[in-house]
Amino acid sequence: MNRHRRHLLGMALLGATGPLLAAPSRRRIPALDVELRAIAADPACELASLSVLAIRAGRVCYAGQFGRRFIGHDGLPDKPVSPGTLFRIASISKLMTTLGLLRLVEDDKAALDADVSGYLGFTLRNPHFPDQAITLRHLLTHTSSLRDDAGYSWGADVALKDVIDAKMYATNAGPGAFFTYCNLGWGVIGTVMERITGERFDRLMRRLLIEPLGLQAGYLPAELPPAALANLATLYRKRTVDTEVWDPAGPWIAQADDYSVKGPSAIDRYVVGTNATPFSPTGGLRISARDMGVVMRMLMGDGPHLLKPATLDLMFSRQWTYDGRNGDTADGLFHCWGLGNEQFPDEAGTRLVERGGFPAVGHLGDAYGLMSVFVLDRQRKNGMIALVGGTSTDPFAPANKGRYSSLARFQERILTALYEHAVT
Known part of the structure; x- marks a missing residue:
């Protein structure tokens, strides 16, 4: 189950194991600082880095950073997490891609219920x-009948029309009939967006999302401004890169975004509209918790406006609910879905905080060691962001599983601490 779950949400140094460092933030709650620092340093499941943000009634009420965005080795020093540290946020990127697509829908350049074959230029x-x-609605709700089993990301020299074949489709149900979380669908969505606009996906999202909201973010590290690249978190695990063998007493081993020796590679040769997966509409956005808070406030109707209120209401309207036979919940991880967002009713199995009170919408992420949460209660304008x-x-592992949800136990503890100390 663990490998299956990481596959779903993923798509995605040798150093001391001493106590985590804390970096100052704009807003502090001392008791919460102490609790989060203890969670991050818990030897049962120590965290390499942690950046969190909480919003109450539409305003940021807490931001905190703990740990190291880079763990020093070979004479290179540790670098602590700062408020502006960018993380590769994994599958929360899907929610961000949805925002860009819905801007095209508002501009009548795309229709949610049109056959995507007409956009792609080949039959899907x-x-x-x-x-x-x-349709785009099928792709956004993971009911397209596409499957990830034969892959969902290819190089810039590969065209989607040449790799999507019969083995990438379900045989048990057609489009719209069955939910199965599918990363491949988001590569298709990104490619559709390129075909509609004639713009490369990462640069298109810069125009549609990043620049209008004044964010410091990007999909390719090579295209980040120097200051942002220097503040990008390396992702770690205490396990080797290509195995499932963990060594909690061993060193932190870089899994992704380690540019301490060699800088990131650019993508120079690419035919726009053929295959957006190298830019990872699925999971490749690098952004800070602070700037994710800007996006969250926009979704609440505060701060900069990007989409019409009616469009946001549509985005978060319930599109799929598990009825016992109409989908794969991935061992209870998925229960209901909107357009590009997961939904978390305040009920047994989907509760996000220990004593309840926080019904939410949003997204989770899990890739290369990164584990991320982006959840908001739109009615009350409360929200929480946690990047590990x-x-x-x-x-x-059994000892680290959540007690009342499908999250890891440390995620439950982080969200409950944020909710009880800051949100309420």
Whole structure:
């Protein structure tokens, strides 16, 4: 289950193991600082880095950073997390991609229920259900009948039309009939966006999302401004890169975004509209918790406006609910879905805080050691963001599983601490 779960949410140094460092933030709650620092340093599941933000009634009420965005080695010093530290936020990127797509929908450049084949320039149909079109709504709600089993990311020299074949489709249900979390669908969405606009996905999202909201963020590290690249968190685990063997007493080992020796690679040769997966609409956005707070306040109707209120209401309207037979919940992780966002009713199995009181929408992320949470209660304008840059033990080992949700136990503890000390 652990490998399956990471596959779903993913798409995605040798150093001392001493106490985590804390970096100052704009807003402090001393008791919360102490509790979060203790969670991050817990030897049962130590965190390489942690950046959190809480919003109450539409305003930021707490921001805190703990740990190291870079763990020193070979004479290179440790670097602490700061309020502006960027993390590769994994599958929360899907929610951000949705915002860009919905801007195109508002501009009548895309329609949620149109056959995506017309945008792609090639036929995208499940060969087992050839008379049923696949739409953007299907892709956004993971009901397209596409599957990840044969891959969902390829190089810039590969065209999607040449790799998507019969083995990438479900045989048990056609489009719209069954929920299965699918990263491949988001590569298709990014490619559709490129075909509609003629712009490369990462640069298109800069125009549609990053610049209008004044964010310091990007999909390719090579295209980040120098100051942002220097403040990018390396992602770690205490396990080797290509195995599931953990060593909690061993060193932190870089998994992604380590540019201490060699800088990031650029993508220079690419035909726009052929395959957006190298830019990872699925999970590749690098952004800070602070700037994610800007996005969250926009979704609450505060701060800069990006989309019409009616569009946001549509985005967060319930599109799929598990009824016992209409989807794969990934061992209870998924229960209900909007357009590009997961939904968390304040009920057994989907509760986000220990004593309840926080029904939410948003997204989770899990890739390369990064574990991220972006959840908001739109009605009350409360929200929480938590970015973890790596764990010392398997976060979904039996001892680390959550007590009342499908989250890891340390995530439950972080969200409950934020909610009880800051949000309420």
